[in-house]
Amino acid sequence: QSVLTQPPSASATPGQRVTISCSGSSSDIGSNNVNWYQQFPGTTPKLLIHSNNQRPSGVPDRFSGSRSGTSASLAISGLQREDEADYYCSSWDASMPGWVFGGGTKLTVL
Amino acid sequence: EVQLVQSGAEVKKPGESLRISCKVSGYSFISYWITWVRQVPGEGLEWMGRIGPSDSDTVYSPSFQGHVTVSVDKSITTAYLQWSSLKASDTAMYYCARGDSISGGRNWFDPWGQGTLVTVSS
Numbered sequence: 001q002s003v004l005t006q007p008p009s010a011s012a013t014p015g016q017r018v019t020i021s022c023s024g025s026s027s028d029i030g031s032n033n034v035n036w037y038q039q040f041p042g043t044t045p046k047l048l049i050h051s052n053n054q055r056p057s058g059v060p061d062r063f064s065g066s067r068s069g070t071s072a073s074l075a076i077s078g079l080q081r082e083d084e085a086d087y088y089c090s091s092w093d094a095s096m097p098g099w100v101f102g103g104g105t106k107l108t109v110l
Numbered sequence: 111e112v113q114l115v116q117s118g119a120e121v122k123k124p125g126e127s128l129r130i131s132c133k134v135s136g137y138s139f140i141s142y143w144i145t146w147v148r149q150v151p152g153e154g155l156e157w158m159g160r161i162g163p164s165d166s167d168t169v170y171s172p173s174f175q176g177h178v179t180v181s182v183d184k185s186i187t188t189a190y191l192q193w194s195s196l197k198a199s200d201t202a203m204y205y206c207a208r209g210d211s212i213s214g215g216r217n218w219f220d221p222w223g224q225g226t227l228v229t230v231s232s
Binding site: 044045050051096097098101102 | 145154155157159160170217219220
């Protein structure tokens with residue numbers, strides 16, 4: 001069972017906006033930044049968003065992140081079929097201490 | 111170019127030992143933690159632990175403490191993940207990644223190695 005809670009699946013049609021939530025606690029998201037990773041089937045995870053809302057070079061601005069209290073979210077606007085992938089949130093858990101991941105959300109583009 | 115290149119796939123029997131490697135290039139090896147992540151087939155990512163290459167300071171997830179050992183060889187900028195006695199439940203893909211900066215201010219995993227598939231079966 002993952003420390004951070006994500007919906008197992010999400011879906012939307014091309015062009016729509018989709019949001020993926022990530023819920024934690026005061027010891028992780030509540031006091032530390034959140035990162036998001038994108039993983040296509042059979043490939044290596046890739047950093048998508050760091051420090052809650054920062055996009056690494058090369059990541060389209062269709063991807064955005066936010067954090068509030070003990071929750072975070074990833075938003076994808078103008079959804080494209082190539083966005084179909086698994087998305088994971090991650091944060092530092094000061095109580096462990098160590099990094100924790102969400103269980104992952106499989107995004108399907110209908 | 112920053113690269114983390116992992117050793118190849120392994121097939122082992124329960125009870126056997128194993129060490130997999132992660133060769134780093136393109137940045138100052140001692141300036142960032144190296145983190146290890148497990149992914150069981152069809153499942154999510156699990157953080158296993160990290161090592162600071164400068165002094166080999168280690169932090170393990172409670173879920174993996176005592177079952178795996180992480181180490182580094184600074185002379186060849188390589189990190190290792192090892193098991194002394196494998197179990198079938200260790201069957202998974204294992205990733206290394208450049209982690210937090212030692213000096214602080216950079217707290218994420220990027221880039222990742224290509225992964226090493228470990229299969230443990232009798």
